[in-house]
Amino acid sequence: xxxxxxxxxxxxxxxxxxxxxxxxxxxxxxxxxxxYTQSTFDANYLLTTSQLAYTGSSDFAYDTWRANLIxxxxxxQGLSTVVSYWAxxxxxxxxxxxxxxxxxNTVGAYAEQVKPVTDMVEFTKGxxxxxxxxxxxxxxxxxxxxxxxxxxGDVPYSEAxxxxxxxxxxxxxxxxxxxxxxxxxxxxxxxxxxxxSADVPTGDVFYKGNxxxxxxxxxxxxxxxxxxxxxIDPAKAQAYATKVQGKTLLSNADNAYVVHDVAGARVTQxxxxxxxxxxxxxxxxxxxxxxxxxxxxxxxxxxxLSKIAVTQLYLTDISKTQNPGAVSxxxxxxxxxxxxxxxxxxxxxxxxxxxxxxxxxxSSPSPGMIKRNGPxxxxxxxxxxxxxxxxxxRWGIGGSAAQHYNAxxxxxxxxxxxxxxxxxxxxxxxxxxxAAHPYNAGSGLEQINTQYWALTNTMLxxxxxxxxxxxxxxxxxxxxxYPNNATNxxxxxxxxxxxxxxxxxxxxxxxxxxxxxxxxxxxGRVWWDK
Numbered sequence: 001x002x003x004x005x006x007x008x009x010x011x012x013x014x015x016x017x018x019x020x021x022x023x024x025x026x027x028x029x030x031x032x033x034x035x036y037t038q039s040t041f042d043a044n045y046l047l048t049t050s051q052l053a054y055t056g057s058s059d060f061a062y063d064t065w066r067a068n069l070i071x072x073x074x075x076x077q078g079l080s081t082v083v084s085y086w087a088x089x090x091x092x093x094x095x096x097x098x099x100x101x102x103x104x105n106t107v108g109a110y111a112e113q114v115k116p117v118t119d120m121v122e123f124t125k126g127x128x129x130x131x132x133x134x135x136x137x138x139x140x141x142x143x144x145x146x147x148x149x150x151x152x153g154d155v156p157y158s159e160a161x162x163x164x165x166x167x168x169x170x171x172x173x174x175x176x177x178x179x180x181x182x183x184x185x186x187x188x189x190x191x192x193x194x195x196x197s198a199d200v201p202t203g204d205v206f207y208k209g210n211x212x213x214x215x216x217x218x219x220x221x222x223x224x225x226x227x228x229x230x231x232i233d234p235a236k237a238q239a240y241a242t243k244v245q246g247k248t249l250l251s252n253a254d255n256a257y258v259v260h261d262v263a264g265a266r267v268t269q270x271x272x273x274x275x276x277x278x279x280x281x282x283x284x285x286x287x288x289x290x291x292x293x294x295x296x297x298x299x300x301x302x303x304x305l306s307k308i309a310v311t312q313l314y315l316t317d318i319s320k321t322q323n324p325g326a327v328s329x330x331x332x333x334x335x336x337x338x339x340x341x342x343x344x345x346x347x348x349x350x351x352x353x354x355x356x357x358x359x360x361x362x363s364s365p366s367p368g369m370i371k372r373n374g375p376x377x378x379x380x381x382x383x384x385x386x387x388x389x390x391x392x393x394r395w396g397i398g399g400s401a402a403q404h405y406n407a408x409x410x411x412x413x414x415x416x417x418x419x420x421x422x423x424x425x426x427x428x429x430x431x432x433x434x435a436a437h438p439y440n441a442g443s444g445l446e447q448i449n450t451q452y453w454a455l456t457n458t459m460l461x462x463x464x465x466x467x468x469x470x471x472x473x474x475x476x477x478x479x480x481x482y483p484n485n486a487t488n489x490x491x492x493x494x495x496x497x498x499x500x501x502x503x504x505x506x507x508x509x510x511x512x513x514x515x516x517x518x519x520x521x522x523x524g525r526v527w528w529d530k
Contacts, residue, residue: 114145232530301436304425334355377459453465493526
């Protein structure tokens with residue numbers, strides 16, 4: 001089991017306040033020094049803070065709600081909803097929501113993730129007692145910055161979060177190509193520098209300071225970064241994928257995840273769960289698994305279906321009490337089509353959908369997946385094996401693509417027990433599935449990346465689902481048709497830059513804004529999305 005938060009709750013809250021506390025303007029975020037001295041502050045708390053912050057904002061799941069769920073989950077047809085302000089489901093543009101992951105002065109990735117993890121790297125630099133913690137900080141910063149650049153493209157990177165150290169309060173936007181080159185360098189160097197005989201980090205929620213697991217995580221992150229480049233720089237992708245052969249995650253026991261708790265209320269509770277349980281609205285009743293996703297699982301007799309989905313979970317839109325008689329039988333599951341609403345218009349109202357009977361008859365995420373003290377998955381063995389399968393299929397490296405594929409699919413099913421023991425899929429069930437759906441090299445890339453989509457959907461990591469779909473083109477998705485959408489009926493490719501940057505960082509913003517291939521819109525593309 002991974003560490004959870006009770007041991008660190010008091011220190012964690014203090015560290016959160018230290019790293020991302022209330023600030024009045026952009027300058028303060030980048031220049032306020034720590035009130036702790038170097039002799040009294042324990043940098044291990046910054047690791048705990050960084051790991052929790054990566055799961056989403058402490059401010060009512062601010063970025064998770066908008067970026068992961070409202071946009072990414074629905075665009076990639078993992079979830080579906082008729083809630084009117086869930087703009088991603090219909091490819092509508094809500095600039096405040098697409099800007100949410102980037103964030104503002106006190107919320108979002110720059111304030112809550114980049115700042116504390118940069119502090120961690122800077123504070124531990126050159127200190128022997130923090131040798132491993134420093135390298136872990138570099139890996140964590142790469143994890144944070146990779147998602148930011150994958151969502152937006154060119155972003156502040158080399159100068160981001162360093163205002164206190166450098167005096168630069170309006171950081172430049174680095175080119176994504178340069179960012180990726182540095183991410184690969186940082187993760188490779190940091191992973192190689194980890195030393196099992198040096199310090200054991202005490203604030204490590206992922207691995208309790210197990211350095212061997214951090215080495216495997218670093219190499220798996222290096223693999224994922226490399227595979228992002230398959231369309232834009234396949235030679236570099238192949239070179240780095242070759243370097244990590246035999247060094248990546250070994251089993252589901254190596255999965256990196258954060259186990260949340262309820263003691264700290266919104267600060268420590270699972271971010272996806274706060275939204276999907278309806279803390280801020282009626283998402284508990286009106287957000288469902290997408291028809292595209294459920295049909296994929298159902299058509300293929302996938303054993304995950306009866307574990308991750310239930311019908312009749314909420315029986316009315318006025319109650320947030322879960323029905324103890326919710327139905328998990330695979331045959332009963334039914335996904336909701338994307339692009340529907342409650343407008344009463346025959347072409348768009350959910351009541352006009354071909355599979356509509358009653359709203360509770362649509363499949364909700366299983367209660368085991370959305371517990372307040374449940375895990376947020378960061379990077380998993382199943383992802384690693386599916387990426388290794390793709391590398392083997394593309395370049396003939398690392399052994400058999402079929403073997404990696406089989407290992408990845410098996411792990412993608414059996415890891416579900418880490419949500420809840422009741423969600424366990426037996427290895428025998430996974431083996432039966434693979435026997436019925438064997439790997440076929442002729443359609444290998446589609447098989448691998450469709451399974452990657454299914455996996456990351458079940459991880460509720462829709463950022464990764466959307467990003468890998470943009471990279472690979474799989475699964476093949478049919479865009480929704482909805483009036484007055486912002487993309488001419490195409491699935492979005494990136495988030496536009498926050499308009500707040502026009503005043504807070506105008507010159508650097510304009511340079512990046514003008515350079516986006518296809519324009520600074522939902523339809524523009526990041527560098528690797530050739």
